[in-house]
Amino acid sequence: MGYFDEMNGGANGGGSNARPPYARLGDWLQSMPAELRSLKQAEAEALFRRIGITFAVYGEGGDPDRLIPFDMFPRVFSGAEWARLERGIKQRARALNAFLVDVYGRGEIVRAGRIPARLVYQNEAYEKAVAGFVPPKGVYSHIVGIDIVRTGPDEFFVLEDNCRTPSGVSYMLESREMMMRMFPSLFRENRIQPVDIYPDKLRRTLTSVAPQKCNGAPTVVILTPGHFNSAYYEHSFLADLMGVELVEGQDLFVDGEFVYMRTTEGPKRVDVIYRRIDDAFLDPLCFRPDSMLGVPGLMDVYRSGGVTICSAPGAGVADDKAVYTYVPEMVRFYLGEEPILQNVPTWQCGKPDDLGHVLANLAELVVKEVHGSGGYGMLVGPKSTAEQIEAFRAKISANPANYIAQPTLSLSTVPTFVEEGVAPRHVDLRPYCLVGETIELVPGGLTRVALREGSLVVNSSQGGGVKDTWVLAE
């Protein structure tokens, strides 16, 4: 299968001249003999471990302090390439938020017949508890992580949207820190736009959606499930960079119309909660009664305008893999524009025609669970054995509506350091779009790389690594 290499162009990485954004990286590579490279790699690893930036993988057991592999070869976008991506990402983030306000309000898009009512109102992620409520500034999803893959010089596709609490932004920031520390000369030779303004922008986004009842400077906190969570490092990292408290459910309580945190000086009011826990765990009185992570009574305060929760409860209905198919439609419906970023063609196994096509072509397709994430519970047809395919066929047939299928895309590659030297490896991209009073995007994102040769699965839980992502100033 042919694929596009972002440095060398051409199919299968066969081009001879580096594409312009990568032009200066050839010399850098030349100037780094194998010994220096392994030295630098070891240095990077030691630094990451020392900072404590690690990632625990659910269900795999083993080392809870495992590192996500960091690849030193950067991934580069030209200013022009990025400008187009940025327009497309912002457009999509706007449409997704408009959709959320709509489906918890009058449901115009459903009435207009542009999306089936079943997909919205029967959706597990649809929160009846917030129907009729419009969050401050009309924003449901304040941090939209849009996963994008590339298949050619101008071909970008959205793989999925993450409207709840997309993680990984700490890797974007730490990878950059690491590169600047290890290779300062690269930053003198290339004009690379900075990403370290992200925490400031995030803080401004969060304060801009303070609730109605807040007067004065809003108090923002990050709500974490706790230090056993695999993303705990990121929660504490962001709290630190924004200068806000990192709280657990037990640190918060509701008294009357407001939410307070327990401090050594007594209760302190909280106005904006950037939560990194799922809806189901937010408030045991409203959602799961057995949740130990949440704050009893939180939802009542939320609905009466005493506190803002980011992302808003119920935002998940927009990033479901079945609803995904309709995002281009949302762009047209709410914004009256044509989508700048395309979807990957998607078959919904819940539709009889699509199901027939999927079952007949399993060996060529990628099949995913509608609610799955993290690369779990998916089938990559061309990379699977006949037994694996048959096992998946049985799962799909038993519950077709739980699956969607997409063609196996020939993801672009970027040169990556491997044992034998440098070799092309497949990548994707997750930029983080901030939506508050304004809508903003820092020039960069998280590039994930599938380190195994030929692998198309970039998830860190499945042996993926990360790269620094550069956007050049024009």
Add this chain to the structure above:
Amino acid sequence: MLSRTADNLFWIARYMERADTAARLLQVGSRISLIPTAQGFRSEWDSLLQASGMAEGFGRKYGDPVQRNLESWLFFDRDNPSSVASCITSARENGRIVRTALTTQTWDALNMAFQELRQLERQERSRLDLSMLTDWAMRQAALVRGAIDATLLRNDGYNFLNIGYYLERADNTARLMDVKYYVLLPSLELVGSGLDNYQWSMLLRALGSQRAFHWAYGGDVTAAKIADFLILNRQCPRSLITCLAGIENHLGRLAKAYRREMAVQEQARALLADLESETAERIFDEGLHEYLTRFITGTAALGGAIHDTYLSGEMRGCA
């Protein structure tokens, strides 16, 4: 600051101080075992286990005090919540939870201690020299303490860390003295004997204060001098009065920073005033054991009040 954060800081300090104590006990125990006696070699392991309050758990797991098992128990064993490994792991976990309240250097010191511990655990035990292990543990404790002193803002978090250190240290000193008097020397006629004095020196050694003691007092080691040194002398960094004065000082700084005096400040001042008016004679008249029991109960109550006031999030105990 969040009450939970203050609680985590408080426990980082307590665990690091406890790790330091465990390492010192181990060092002293192995030193004593090298001294020949009529029957072979001395063994004070039993008394050391009693001193550390870890005797029961050890007995359940290993039975007889064999040196190698003792080393495992006091240094590596995760079943012993007071072992060096357990304490360093807990301190680092508390640190990980409150990363944002620590400086990079402090986190570095905690995290490196933990990473190096994991390397030690992977090595073959026969290659690990005991004195290397105990030196290593005491050095880690000193590195963390040093990073805190050198880099941390003098804010409320710094006060909670120090309160943790002083409270743990007061408790350790009092317990070690108490065990010396009651467990090591059960029969009264031995008081003042050579064995008695030897045990007192061992106690000083465990507290890393042997040389300091000689500088401060000179002459023979006597129970009265040692009691004075470890209870009433403000020069001794581990004396009960130094620890209580430290707690009182940092509680006072909290009240000032928060512009609010709570009942706990008065409680600490009263305990300190008691100590200041004590003399070694009066303590021995009352009975050292009785005195220490009273002290341990008093500081435990103070710890409870600190918890209720600042660490629980309930803000109980308004003055």
